[in-house]
Amino acid sequence: MGAQLPGRRGDGASTLQVESIRARTIVMEAWSDRLAALTGERRRQPESKAVLNALQFGSYPPRHSADLRPDLLAKLKHTLARQIDLIVETAALDESGLRFYGSLKRDLAKAVPGDPIGELLGRVSDKARSVYGQDWIVPESEVVYLGRHPRASHTIDGDPYTATAETDLEPRPQVKVRILGTHFGVEAYCSLPMIITHEFVSHVPSYPRRNSQPGLFNEGFMDWASLTFFRHWCHELSPTLNSLVLSHGDELHRRLLHEVEDWRGIRGTTVMVRCRRRPGCRSAGSCASARDASC
Numbered sequence: 001m002g003a004q005l006p007g008r009r010g011d012g013a014s015t016l017q018v019e020s021i022r023a024r025t026i027v028m029e030a031w032s033d034r035l036a037a038l039t040g041e042r043r044r045q046p047e048s049k050a051v052l053n054a055l056q057f058g059s060y061p062p063r064h065s066a067d068l069r070p071d072l073l074a075k076l077k078h079t080l081a082r083q084i085d086l087i088v089e090t091a092a093l094d095e096s097g098l099r100f101y102g103s104l105k106r107d108l109a110k111a112v113p114g115d116p117i118g119e120l121l122g123r124v125s126d127k128a129r130s131v132y133g134q135d136w137i138v139p140e141s142e143v144v145y146l147g148r149h150p151r152a153s154h155t156i157d158g159d160p161y162t163a164t165a166e167t168d169l170e171p172r173p174q175v176k177v178r179i180l181g182t183h184f185g186v187e188a189y190c191s192l193p194m195i196i197t198h199e200f201v202s203h204v205p206s207y208p209r210r211n212s213q214p215g216l217f218n219e220g221f222m223d224w225a226s227l228t229f230f231r232h233w234c235h236e237l238s239p240t241l242n243s244l245v246l247s248h249g250d251e252l253h254r255r256l257l258h259e260v261e262d263w264r265g266i267r268g269t270t271v272m273v274r275c276r277r278r279p280g281c282r283s284a285g286s287c288a289s290a291r292d293a294s295c
């Protein structure tokens with residue numbers, strides 16, 4: 001698609017963060033058959049929590065390392081393999097547990113370097129082109145390390161959706177996928193197809209008209225449109241994680257509809273002005289229902 005490979009720009013520290021994020025996406029793809037069990041039926045087990053925590057945190061070089069291009073995928077694989085060995089040695093696993101962690105380790109060994117987010121960006125761009133035809137402009141795109149939670153959540157358990165995205169329209173459309181480097185796990189990874197679809201369907205095409213920044217009502221309207229496409233395309237955007245991607249995309253969408261717009265002072269008090277995003281989304285759904293009823 002001509003997209004900038006994620007993580008090839010920026011200073012050394014942020015490049016390392018992005019490389020660490022990339023390593024985690026490679027492992028999650030290698031574990032695509034196991035992630036539903038790891039985050040679902042086994043989630044409450046301490047063994048699964050330990051593996052998911054290690055995966056979410058990722059691997060980094062020692063703080064004062066002079067190695068400018070450390071192999072963070074190899075380091076992550078080593079860390080996770082060691083964690084699994086420890087679980088198998090010390091936890092009282094039954095037969096199915098032993099089989100499960102054995103399969104995790106085997107699939108981990110198969111993980112090879114790649115660029116899952118870059119591939120996802122390419123697939124979403126191809127789908128958006130099919131909607132907009134000759135008006136479509138392929139945006140540049142990159143993954144950027146984010147230093148804080150996108151919604152300033154105090155706990156990752158409360159809001160594990162640590163990725164967001166934005167589109168700069170000048171001088172040309174550029175989609176930046178922003179990820180909280182120190183907390184990037186299964187939920188955040190599985191929310192990316194929905195997040196990226198929103199940018200590609202709703203924001204990138206506004207480039208030729210130089211639209212002003214949309215308000216939250218417009219965001220809600222566009223949320224509905226992009227969610228419709230996301231649900232329709234999901235099995236093609238993420239064939240290996242289809243059901244998890246669908247459920248986490250829907251869950252993040254639900255949370256975004258409750259996003260607080262801003263704080264406004266009225267007569268010396270501060271009141272929260274809430275949720276104009278939600279009526280925007282609801283209005284779009286009403287328009288579609290009215291259209292369907294009139295056909």
Ligand SMILES: [Zn+2]
Binds near residue numbers: 219222
């Ligand atoms: Zn938006």
